[in-house]
Amino acid sequence: MPALDCLVPDCLELAEALAPVALCAWHLSVSADWVASHEGATDVLPTPCRLCGSRLGVRWPSGWLCAVCEWRHGEAVDGELPPPRVDVVYYVRFDDRIKIGTTANPRRRLTAIWHDELLAFEPGDRLVERRRHALFAEERLGRTEWFRRSPVLDAHVAELAAGVDDPWALYARWTSAAVALRG
Known part of the structure; x- marks a missing residue:
């Protein structure tokens, strides 16, 4: 398969061969960063969630959220609130x-x-x-x-x-x- 040019006008780089869209490595990286800032990036939390213990999180430019309970990573759990009733x-x-x-x-x-x-x-x-x-x-x-x-x-x-x-x-x-x- 012949190499394709990057789809971005005035870009002189070749598109990455296995990319789903014909973009060069730099434009793919910029696109990934944009998506992560708007959609969040699912990843492993730096430490387990203090509320539910999950290790799965969503990384945003403003910080991490637990992917299970949406607790903001690093915030203290309010010990004054009674725990919810879960039968x-x-x-x-x-x-x-x-x-x-x-x-x-x-x-x-x-x-x-x-x-x-x-x-x-x-x-x-x-x-x-x-x-x-x-x-x-x-x-x-x-x-x-x-x-x-x-x-x-x-x-x-x-x-x-x-x-x-x-x-x-x-x-x-x-x-x-x-x-x-x-x-």
Whole structure:
């Protein structure tokens, strides 16, 4: 393929061979800088977001924003504001049983429950919890919130946990989204 001239009038440079638009390296660089200043550039934050812990950010000429919760990188978290209420349905395993419960404060709640492993979180309140209890009623142990493991329950938990390395990071994202929504 023959080399093309840069499309910018009066530019005497050759266009970059693999560029999507026939521009020379300098004009491509100027274009990239312009796009970054108007659209932001997604990149890794210099340090994790202090609000949600995400490492993904958007770099603007005026500074960084967290790509998850839009917290301005470097700003202090206002400790006087109460944390937002984020209800979750949790799934914990103890031995060969799974507990399905709900809470607005999972750290405090899970320290009070004897368990081997946190399996998953899903957003939801008592209504979602009751639906899960009804969905897995055949596996329920008496009138408790504990259930026998079964292929159906295991599949549900696996679906919730798919792509989630750490359920706490997911909860942090939901919390930071709630903070961002309240302004």
